[in-house]
Amino acid sequence: MPVAASAIYFLNLRGDVLINRLYRDDVGGNMVDAFRTHIMQTKELGTCPVRQIGGCSFFYIRISNVYIVIVVSSNANVACAFKFVVEAVALFKSYFGGAFDEDAIRNNFVLIYELLDEIMDFGYPQNLSPEILKLYITQEGVRSPFSSKPSERPVPNATLQVTGAVGWRREGLVYKKNEVFLDIVESVNLLMSSKGVVLRCDVTGKILMKCFLSGMPDLKLGLNDKIGLEKESQLKSRPTKSGKTIELDDVTFHQCVNLTRFNSEKTVSFVPPDGEFELMKYRITEGVNLPFKVLPTIKELGRTRMEVNVKVKSVFGAKMFALGVVVKIPVPKQTAKTSFTVTSGRAKYNASIDCLVWKIRKFPGQTEPTLSAEVELISTMTEKKSWTRPPIQMEFQVPMFTASGLRVRFLKVWEKSGYNTVEWVRYITKAGSYEIRC
Amino acid sequence: MSRNDSKYFSTTKKGEIPELKEELNSQYKDKRKDAVKKVIAAMTVGKDVSSLFTDVVNCMQTENLELKKLVYLYLINYAKSQPDLAILAVNTFVKDSQDPNPLIRALAVRTMGCIRVDKITEYLCDPLQRCLKDDDPYVRKTAAICVAKLYDINAELVEDRGFLESLKDLISDNNPMVVANAVAALAEIQENTSRPIFEISGHTLSKLLTALNECTEWGQVFILDALSRYKAADAREAENIVERVTPRLQHANCAVVLSAVKMILLQMELITSTDVVRNLCKKMAPPLVTLLSAEPEIQYVALRNINLIVQRRPTILAHEIKVFFCKYNDPIYVKMEKLEIMIKLASDRNIDQVLLEFKEYATEVDVDFVRKAVRAIGRCAIKLERAAERCISVLLELIKIKVNYVVQEAIIVIKDIFRRYPNTYESIIATLCESLDTLDEPEAKASMIWIIGEYAERIDNADELLESFLESFPEEPAQVQLQLLTATVKLFLKKPTEGPQQMIQVVLNNATVETDNPDLRDRAYIYWRLLSTDPEAAKDVVLAEKPVITDDSNQLETSLLDELLANIATLSSVYHKPPDAFVTRVHSSAQRTDDEDFPEGSESGFPESPANPANGLSSPSTARQSAPAYATGAPVTPPSGAPVPDLLGDLMGMDNSIVPVDQAATPTGPPLPILLPASTGQGLQISAQLTRQDGQIFYSLLFENNTQVPLDGFMIQFNKNTFGLAAAGPLQVPQVQPGSSARTLLPMVMFQNMSQGPPSSLLQVAVKNSQQPVWYFNDKISLHVFFTEDGRMERSSFLETWRSLPDSNEVSKDFPAIVIGSADATLERLAASNMFFIAKRKNANQDVFYFSAKLPRGIPLLIELTTVIGNPGVKCAIKTPSPEMSPLFFEAIETLLIG
Structure with a gap:
């Protein structure tokens, strides 16, 4: 039921x-x-x-x-x-x-x-669907994205739109400038052993879309994924263009995408909701470009001292850079005193999460800053149990980089009035659960 | 910024209700609206504002939609407590249901359906009827759900007013959301009744599959769930359905994906082409994996379902084990489920990787997770023979870390590994013994003690080790005490030297005299007696070879798995329990019809015996037929009981005036077959027969003393036999005076002293008394006394069982002389012997009857009788997992049919 x-x-x-x-x-x-x-x-x-x-x-x-x-x-x-x-x-x-x-x-x-x-x-x-509900459930004080729009009153045929086949878009939208923003946001999930062996690695990506389009437009999105390209070359009986193609393990779509058509023709075609929405999600496990490599050496020197050396290597292009890089290196609970030297960024000991937190605001490609730290521990006689080293965790954002290599090849917009559209595409790769055991 | 409704929660302390009452009756609209908001706020935090009912309802008639909705919300909550006042609202509802604004029409019907007050319900029908045919799809989709609401309140009303038909019409509606809601409503109604209301035909199916493409994500879930009840006619249709459903796997909504998976898995059962199946498995894997990137709660639901799916179709995710590796920050419930699936997917190919993971987990912080990880290593060892050694070395590494709970858990699983691979890895025992003193959990202690006892001969200081435990024997938990007892006995049997001998005495003393635990005491006494009477026998018992264990933990039984897979995405699939195990709502009428097929009286006496013309032997028939009456303890007295001794007494010319035995103590009954004639028994005549009464087997015995001396001290013994029948207690026969007789019922138990070899009906009995030598005689076991009372099968399970058994398990026999005169009488007679009628069919001029019966230990017998009523000749076929029983069965059925 x-x-x-x-x-x-x-x-x-x-x-x-x-x-x-x-x-x-x-x-x-x-x-x-x-x-x-x-x-x-x-x-x-x-x-x-x-x-x-x-x-x-x-x-x-x-x-x-x-x-x-x-x-x-x-x-x-x-x-x-x-x-x-x-x-x-x-x-x-x-x-x-x-x-x-x-x-x-x-x-x-x-x-x-x-x-x-x-x-x-x-x-x-x-x-x-927020778009549709906002047509007839409005409360004063609610921030409505429509307030700037021509039609201030609820559309009379709201009920038809709630139940309609295109239950996510209202009719009669008009924009002076027709624009589409595409954000490809990827999260890299990594689990690496202390010896540098990749145990698990995948990318979960999503394509976020912001549409400001008039009327009832039909959109078609083309990516450099293998199946889509093959199908296309089959249909046009042309060989696939050279260049990188990637294999998507799985794709899921917003309800606006015609799934039956995707299944038969491998094209992503849809009538988008107005405003912001998540068009699709995908997952890739093969051929992932890892943006960072982490090489930790942690030595326990007797009961009361530890030596931590961590080298982080950025593997993306030298012209690119990563933002907001945070490396969290776990240390035992009984840490008493820490001292650092870092070649880039700043580091400190955060006792509430039992970690050394190393922050680098801007991290250029093809560089390898290091952190070396000495940690002094309170010696405890009762604690017989050895320290269960949790993994090093990393946070980062790399703009204009996709770990999967995914690219948007085209985004076509058809509307019966035949207006021109401006399309904007951005790429960004973030850390999902990026863990290195040590 | 957003609005600030929170002010409605703050109140002036004094006289809140009167104040609200005043505001509700204010002449200003805004004040009234604010007042209603305050009422709703008070209602939310649990204050009783039902006394304001009239005042709130007065605000109902308003043009302001927001206010109206609030009043409706209030009504839904309080109408039940004020049913008489609720009638005040009816007029506005009815008026609103005809409002030109479709939103208000729908709101009125939606709200009325939520108010479970008879008076309101009465008035709901007309508006509902109108709304089901409304021009606006929004109103129709709301009305569709409202029918389900009304059905829940008053099913009869829905049927009388023809709402079901209107609802079915909506399936063909041109609006996909109306269709989806109508399907949801019909599916729910169907679930609450046993009558066929929503039968999905091939036509409906294709219509709904088309609607799938157009409706909202939730509508797709409703439709997929409803369609999952559809049984495709053949593989081709199943393939067609699957083809239409597979695109749904790409949907972003996890509920759509899981419902699609459910539907595909169900249809796959019918698909025969291995290519198609393989292809489908390939298609299902990625969407299932993607579910694991959703919110942790959804991941949990997905993982519980994946657990079921891999049990049925392990290939789907065989190569995806990596995605189930735990992330450090996964919530504990996700980690636990992932671990379970990793064990299921572990294979010789990936075990090295999996072991590395488990080892990593075993050093994490959460104790429960760590324990489960250690246990997982053990389970992999038991599952994968070739990897066992690697698993053990990982366990030994973990033991060396010396984290207390890791060591204890490791020892528990190593015990299981020893049981799985006996005599293979005992070399590690020395390492285990090092951790002996750290053990403080009962299960770990018990496991270690078991290991010491089991391998006592290889552990040089086994006696010292055990002795160290013995000191604290009285304080140990029962689990440990039991193991200590057994281990000490094992040690003694293996090394019967002085040390162990002293230990055993201490233990036995502790476990018998000093304990209150009956389990422990019983076990100790058994060992004590065994040891004192026959140490060799004790060895046979205690040191007997143990069956090798397998890892079947967390494997579900096929039929349960089927049911759970049909319930993917629902609670049932999360709990791994069938829905009726946790849903308490009782749906009436469904069960009763089945029982009515079968006339009552299977347990009462048979009134109709004389009318049985074809039944040549009428007198034994009467005798036998009165047996069940006697069996159920009905007050049957003398007519048949008294004559027996009389007759014999006269025959032997003895004085019969003395009534020898207390009638109450030794019940009388029908004549029993004479097994030891007086001529053989030097004047003692024994008649006996096995009978079944109230689910228990008895040996009914009659002793007649034709000697010159009183006989007493009767004892009885049974030889080994096929069913291991033995006396459950001593024979209770008082002294039998010369010329008198005594009757007794000896309760019997099964599976006590079983003989090997092919099944035989022979039962050898020895009886002795203080005055005479031992008498031996033979009895014949009639199989039907073993038929258990729970042998009735549902028709469907009968068919299933019949089909599941190979044809080689079918044996048949002809009885050319037997005539079945009356089907009814025969059925009743068979039913009295726990042979249950399932079905009957006509084959040309013959009648074919099907019966089920069950032998102890759950062995089913499926029986087919073919005959022409009134004519000689019965063919009996039997199908059972134990076909070797069939000769015995044919003997029994022959007796039963002759009557």
Whole structure:
């Protein structure tokens, strides 16, 4: 049964109810007490997001300082429920202008109730597209992206658009300048052994799109991925152009993309929602260009001293540079004193996370700064257990670089009025979970 | 900035309710609206504002949509507690349902459906009827869900008003969202009734598959979930369906992906082409892996489902084990599930990598995770024979780290490894013994003690090691005490020297006299008696070779796995439990019909025995038929009981006036077959028969004393037999006076002293008494006494079992002389012997009957009887996993059919 919820609660960290909405009669109104006493106030919190208490099951997610709890008593669709919560939070954020926390909820509780009534009926999720909902659920004080638009009043055929086949775009949009912004954002996930062997490495990328296009445009996106190119050359009976092609392990698309067409023709064609949205996500495991290599040597000198040497090597082009590079090198809890020398950036010891934190604001390509540190430890007689070295973690952003090598080949826009469009493309690679064991 | 609603939560302390009441009745619109907001705020934090019902409802009739929605929200929460006042709202609802604004029409119907008050429900029908046919799709999609709401409140009303038909019409609606909601509503209604309401035909199927392309992501989930109930007719149709569903795997919504996976897996069962299956497996892997980059909660749901999927189709993710490697920052619940899947995917090819990972995890911080990682190494050793040695060396490395809980966990798994590969890795015992003194957890201690006992002959100082544990014997937990007891006995049997002998006495004393634990005491007494009567037998028992274990932990049974796979993405797939195990809602009427096929009375006596014309032998038939009545403890007294001794008494010319035995203590019953005639037994005549009463097997015995002396001290013994039948207790027969008789029921147990060789019905019995020599006689075991009461099978499981057994397991036999006169009578008689009627069909002029029965230890017997009613000749076919039982079965069925 695709029912996702019988009731939904928003609680703050103390367990106070911020919002409660009952959708079905099969759970009692006091089930939230059960959640408080059996999950929130116990060590169970955080050990498992799906729990059964009595005849009811609870699914919960924590988002900033709010717990969102769903209660059901039937064999509900859990995947649907969690996805609903995630989407609902995105919706609220889009209404509140980005923030979703206890204060935002208290300040907008009337609106939230109104939205909750609209986006779920009898436990079945309905349309959650912010673009469409903002057509007819408006509250004064809400930051509406339409306020600058010609049509200030809600469009009369809102109901048709909620239920329509293109349930994510409203009709009659007009822009003076037609623009599309494409951001290719990649996260590199790496797990490397202390000897420099890559244990696991993949890239999860997403293409974020911001559309300011008039009318009902049809878009087509071309990437340098292998399958798409092969199909294209087949159709045009032309050999594939030389140049790097990459193999996508998996792709998922926003609901606006015609999946059947993608399946048969391998083209990404869609009618985009207005404004910002995530067009697609992809994953790559083969041929990943790692932007950084990390070479750590950590020596424990007796009970009370450690010597840490870390060299970080940037492997991307010399003309490029990375921003906001942070290297977190774990040290034992009983660290007493640290001293550093770094060839670039700044380093300090952060006792709350038991790490040496080395920050380099601007990190050019083809360089290899090093950090050497001496760590003094408090000698403890009781602690027999040896230190379980957690991995070194890295954060960074490399603009105009894709770890996968993905490139946008073209973005075509068709609209019956035949206007010209300006397209902007940006690339950026970030660290996902970038871990080096030491 | 955004609005500031939080002010509605702050209140002036004094007289909140009256203050609100006043504001709600204010003449100013804005003030009223603010007041309603305050009411909702109070409601949210759990204050009772139901007393304001009338005042709030008064605000309902407003042009302001925001205010109206708030009032509706209030109504949903409080209408139930004020049903009489709720009627005040009805007029506005009905009016709103005809508003020119479709948003208001929909809102009215949506809200009315949420108010479970009879008076409101009555008025809901007309607006609902209108809205189901509304011009606006938004209203129709809302009305579709409302039908499901109404069905939940009053199913009859929905059926009477023809809403189900309207709902079915909406499946053909031109708006995809209306279609999706109608499908969701119908699917839910179907789930709550046993009658066929929403049957998916081939036509509906193709219509819905087309709608898939157009509807919202959630609508796709509704449709895919509803379609997963559809059973394709053949492989070709299944392939077609799958082809239409596969594009959904690329959807960004995880619920769509999982529902598509569910549907594909279900259809794959029908697809025969290995190429197609392989191709599908290839297509499903990437989307499943992608789910692991979602929010951790969604990852958790995905991982629980992947756990099921790899049990059915291990190939899908066989090459993807790396994606299940744990990240340092994964939440613990994700790590635990990943570990479980890594074990499932571990193979000879990737084990080195996997072991490196496990070793890494075993040094992490979270104790539970570390333990699970160590256990995982052990499970891989048990699963992969060729990797066992590498696993053990990793475990030994971990033991050397000397982290207490790692050592303990390692010892627990090493015990299992020893049981899996006996006599292979004992060289490491010395290393294990070094950690002996760090053990403080019961399971680890028990495991170590087990190892010492099991390999006592190879550990030079085994006696010292055990002795060190013995000092604290009384304080140890039961688990450890039991192991200590067994290990000491093993040690003694292997090294019967002085030291162990003293130890054993200490242990036995501790475990019998000094303990309150019945398990421990019983085990100790058994060892004590074994050791004192027959040390060789004790060796046979205690040191017997143990069966080799396998790693079946966390493997689900096929039928359960089937059910769970059909429930992918739902709670059931997360809990790994079938839905009825945690959903308490009871759906009535579904079960009852099945039972009605079968007449009652299978457990009461048979009234109809005389009318059985074809049944040549009428008198034994009556006798046998009264047996069940007697069996169930119905108050059957004398008519048949008394004559027996009378008759015999007269025959032998003895005085019969003395009633020898207390009637109550020794129940009387039908005549039993004479097994030891008085002529053989020097005047003692024994009649006996096995019977089944209340699920228990008894040996019904009649002793008749035709000697000149009273007989007493009766004892009985059974020789080894096929079923291992033995007396459950001593024979209780009082002294039998000359010329009188005694009857007794001896409870029997099975599987006690089983004989080897082909099954035989022979039961050899020895009886003795204080006055006579031992008498030996033979009885014949009739198989039907073993038929258990739970032998009834559902028709579907019967068919399944029948199909799952190879044809070589089918044996048949003809009984040319037997006539079945009346089907009903026969069925009842068979049912009384726990042979349950399943189905009947006609084949030309013959009737074919199907029955099920079950032998202890769950061996099913599937029986087919073919005959022409009233004519001689019955063909009996039997299919069972134990076809060697069939000769015995044919003997039994022959007796049963003759009656």
